Amino acid sequence: MSLLEVTNLGISFGGLRAVDEFNLTIEQGELYGLIGPNGAGKTTVFNMLTGIYQPTDGKIFLDGKDITGKKTAEINKAGIARTFQNIRLFGDQSVLDNVKIGLHNSFDYGTATGIFRLPKYFNVEKAMDEKALEILSVFGLDKEADVLASNLPYGKQRELEIARALATNPKLLLLDEPAAGMNPNETKDLMNTIALIRKEFGVTILLIEHDMKLVSGICEKLTVLNFGRVLSQGQTTDVLNDPEVIKAYLGE
Amino acid sequence: MGFLTYLVNGLSLGSVYALIALGYTMVYGIAKMLNFAHGDVIMIGAYVVFMCMSNSGMPAVVSIVISIVCCTALGMIIEKIAYKPLRKATNLAVLITAIGVSYFLQNMALMIFGSNPVSFTSVINWEGLSFADGALKITGNAIVTIITCVVIMIVLMWFVKNTKPGQAMRAVSEDKDAAVLMGINVNATISLTFAIGSGLAAIAGALLCSSYPSLTPYTGSMPGIKAFTAAVFGGIGSIPGALVGGLLLGIIEILARAYISSQLADAIVFAVLIIVLLVKPTGILGKQIKEKV
């Protein structure tokens, strides 16, 4: 069974058909790319996969389970985590706390335990701190654990967002333009990090990116969206050589 | 006939709310602040009209013009001293300062005008219209207030949509920093907004006290709160929303008092407000902008 199976997904905004008849199958462990011109509907697909938008048509299955129309939080619990095209961190909280919020559902103690500081509070908090630092260290962010998230430079914020998403222990990780605003060297580092987290956390990754170096460098398969519809789908090299794709997206 | 009478009463009460709400919404929509002192500027405006008209015997129109000038200046001064320094602070800080300004104006008025109520001479001399042999009366005050409201609403909408300063206001309301990058003078724009809002307050003061003729230093505070409610009801920031919200609030208040319970009318008005907002979370005409992710 595939990890993610999307059939005939569609959504309209007023008169605009932003996504139409979108199909996608991702197998466990794949690193999958979603590309396409600006305004093709890529972010909208992410929004539907995570329940932020309700699709007007189609079905989404994760691990065989139908998650169409579920609430965002439930979808996350079912195993999908994401980052955002415009970074959305908890800016007024520390880097460490950002990750601990990601860990929220993996560790448990009740509100009353917290208010009365029962022993369980201290144990669980300690375990959360350790786990969070462990995740942060993958990104080399553990040294900045106490810094306010909004004071991090842009690139680090993107990494923190990935760390936070990983903390929710997802099966599928959605990354929306993770390399935007990074220079080629930083992008290279990011590619290594993505490879590393895939190995370490065993997650499947679906990413949107306009940086072809990153896409061709790490994605195994690609889907190209154009005007809300699938233009091409398949192995990365095949897709990138598809004349339609070159014409609509890559140029040259 | 009873119902029609109540409806007319509701309309005339509502039109006063609407007039005040227009000023609220104007300032809120552009400067993104709840100007809790607005009601008190109205009170000052009413006193100025009263002084000019009843104490100095000037004609109503002249009095109102003087009052508009005074209130406009007052609004701009308040903005400059109390609000402008907090431009970059949280909105709540300005809200609290506005409360301070509200207390200040009330107590200032108390010192100057004393605590005794004065009976306000209506600025409108017209008896109004009378239908069905006097069984249904619409007072001149009500008619003038409603017409004033509609005219002001149309002018404001036109102004904001079609003039340069209006455009600047919209840009400032969206994003002050980006507005600067368009070459817009944010301070001047906000100051202008306050000037307009306070000028409207003068008119509102004159018409409020013409319909409800007792004037004290605290006259503005309750209508201020009600009008704020009306502005939210109609969709705060929306100019036609202020009109609709004000009128509806007035009508609901009167009908609740007439048909349900005069003791619980206030509670009923607020309950209706809550219900409407639950169904339409951004008010009747407020635009619902879903954040794009």
Next chain:
Amino acid sequence: MLKVEDLVVNYGVIQALKGISFEVNEGEVIALIGANGAGKTTTLQTISGMLTPTSGKVLLEGTDITKVPGHKIVSMGMAHVPEGRRVFAGLTVLENLKMGAYTRSNKSEIADAFERVYESFPRLKERQNQLAGTLSGGEQQMLAMGRALMSQPRIVLMDEPSMGLSPIYVEEIFNIIESISKAGTTVLLVEQNAKKALAIADRAYVLETGNIVLSGDATTLLNDNSIKKAYLGE
């Protein structure tokens, strides 16, 4: 045309710019490159008056504009494509573009500007009446760029204008920069895509943690090994 002298900018205790100086001549395209957090955005924001420097001077055509309020600087002929796009989310695309032309009053000039922007970004024309806040990331970037061009500036500051754009549009953006430069507009360009930026720039400055560490002719820098290694990813 633009001269920056010994600029120091602080965010509270953090010193983001530690006294940088550089110059942009009339008609030039100057690239400002540097890693994340180097201070590029801070530099542009200080020039256009969004930030006040702790010390130092900014001169525009010889006049000191350090203390001039932001909106006046814009009316002096400077436009700024800000980081993070900063489009007016609640206004339509058309209204956003109109805002761009706020300082202009000549109707036919504005009409021309519209035409040119629509020509460069046909997508914006298609979406004239869509609220800017609901545009896709790339579309918003186009709008930010188009809005800045609406004022027909003599000098334009661009903060990562190619960010989030698809490869075709990245090409397009650089073409546009070249063409407005040809038409006489001076450009100060901040770009992560240093290779492309250097390719169209006349000169470039390299910023590192608040200091200018290198400067020179763009083609020379493009072939500089340390630059290649640090910023071009080669």
Next chain:
Amino acid sequence: MKKLNKSTQKLITTLAVIVVLYIVMSIMDGTGNLSSLMSGLLVPVCAYSLVAVGLNLCVGYLGELSLGHAGFMCVGAFTSAFFSKLFQDSIPDVPRFILALVIGTLMAALFGFLIAIPVLRLSGDYLAIVTLAFGEIIKNVINVLYVGVDSNGLHFSIKDQMSLGMEPTGKMLVNGAQGITGTPRQSTFTIAVLLLIIALIVTHNFVNSRTGRAVKAIRDNQIAAETVGLPVTKYKLVAFTISAAIAGVGGVLYAHNINSLTATTNNFGYNMSIMILVYVVLGGIGNFSGSVIAAVVLTMLPEMLRGLSTYRMLIYSIVLIVLMLFNWAPAILKWREEHGITTAAIVGKFKKTKEVR
């Protein structure tokens, strides 16, 4: 870890200061060295502080502006006073007060919870106006609520006293606009300080717990909070309910300190809600100790200004504006930083931490 310690440290400092003040005040009061005015203000100040702490949880951590917290205070006050009146002669003082406290708190929490379910779907100023509306409804209903007791049991009316149909010997418990008169005076300074300390600890522990973190996350970015799997509605409810409950405790204290409990605009209407909001904002959004300081200072201020006679409220309003500018205007803050006139320097160790931005 370091940050947590810092905020705990701050809490401990605050509590230490409160305890010291408590001891000093109690000794002065006991030895007759405290003026009647001060001694009379001890309990009300604690009550207002409590409500401010409750509201600060809502404004500072939930990130929602409530203009109806006086309503929750009102619920706490009236339900507890009602209970105390009803059982004035049948339950001994101490257990009755404890029960009244529990009832007032729970009722305020219940109202908070019920209000929150619909209200938290709204945001920003819409939420503010609905909470304001709620507070006004409570006030309005209490003003026309008549409850009496006689040998036939309880009688209720929302019209007037006559429609209760009571026996002549019956006792009025809630008498419309006259409210509740003769509530036993049981709020002592000791109880008030104790409750305030508990509230400070509870709120501190809450915002630094797993739930509190989630609440802050929701405040900072609701969509992001949802995508990391936080049940947004649940946590908003929890925070709002706790916030209302604390306001209710303030109400209980207030009610058991005054003979005539009425619901007017000034003591339980929007004027009071706004006053409490003033404490919260002036003291620092998210800064609980700050709320307490602001509540104390602003309650004392008009009393201290009594010597100025009619200029009193005028001066008060000017001081309020100046204080706001002094504490919030960015330009002044910068100037203060440069000249070392920080909050820390002014109010000893009560300094603002990073989390209180």
Next chain:
Amino acid sequence: GDNSASTGSSENVDTSGELTWKIGGIGPTTGGAAQYGQGVMNAIQIAVDEVNAAGGINGYQVAFNFQDDEADPQKAVNAYNTLKDWGMQILEGTVTSGACAAVSAETYNDRIFQVTPSASSTSVTEGHDNTFQICFSDPNQGTVSADYIAENGLGNKIGIIYDSSDPYSTGVYQNFATEAANVGLEIVATEAFTADSKTDFTTQLQKCKDAEADLLFLPFYYTEGSIVLTQANKMGYEPTMFGVDGFDGLLGVENFDVSLAEGVYLLTPFAADAEDEATQSFVSKYEEQYGGTPNQFAADAYDGIYILKEALESANLTPEASNEEICEALIAAIQEVNYDGLTGEGMTWNAAGEVSKSPKAVIIQDGGYVSVQ
């Protein structure tokens, strides 16, 4: 306009050295009820000045200190405590019922003697042996009004409008309604308003009009009264208007068209245009010092000082006595007092703290009060 606010000084007898009587006053001098509190403050000041000029009470001068309570119970208690710190021995206050109930519990505990010029609710005096009212109590006013209307056949169908958020107004209304039932008056409409909506009475008036009420009973203050009269006039509704003591002051509203008040009955112990010398002297002093016409609140307050004086003199007290001694002695003494003042002749007090004076029903004619007893 009148600027009584700025001239009202609350403490102007120097208390240095010599022993004085310390009399405190409490009432709203700011906030929505400020006009009532300021009137009381000014009147007490006049009385105190007169008493001092005439040699004081039992040979001791009187020091007077008035504190603002914004008509709020808690603030009233604060004001009371401020006065206690000042050394107050006797309290004349507070002006409004809700606040007064809170303070009278305090004076009761502290054993400080208290008279209130205007707080008419029974909750003020109930269970407090030390508190005495100078104004009519709510039950008194309500009952007397109903009786008077019935006896004189002023109206057949009665409409009532009252302020349901005000203890005073509800108190009078309830007693009126109860007594009305006893004397067989028909009440055809009972409408309320609240502090939050006290400017628009058109609906309430309309409902009374629709119910064909020919007499409106209006137990509230003159500020709202002036609006009710204006709005009824605009509607062309002309029932007999019957106010209680709160209506006194109506004619003093600046710029008010007094012709609207023609034929209004009210129950007031005081008429500012009365011919007697005491009233004339008081009114002229008031007008001279503070501007504006004093109303019944002021007159009651003025009487209050003289009543205290009489009681103190009959008990033969000096300021050396403790508060408690003064209190106990005055409780006994005031019940023996029989005082002729601005607000009534032969005023006496019972142990419950209620005044017995004959309420004067007056009718407004030609812009002045005409007694219709």
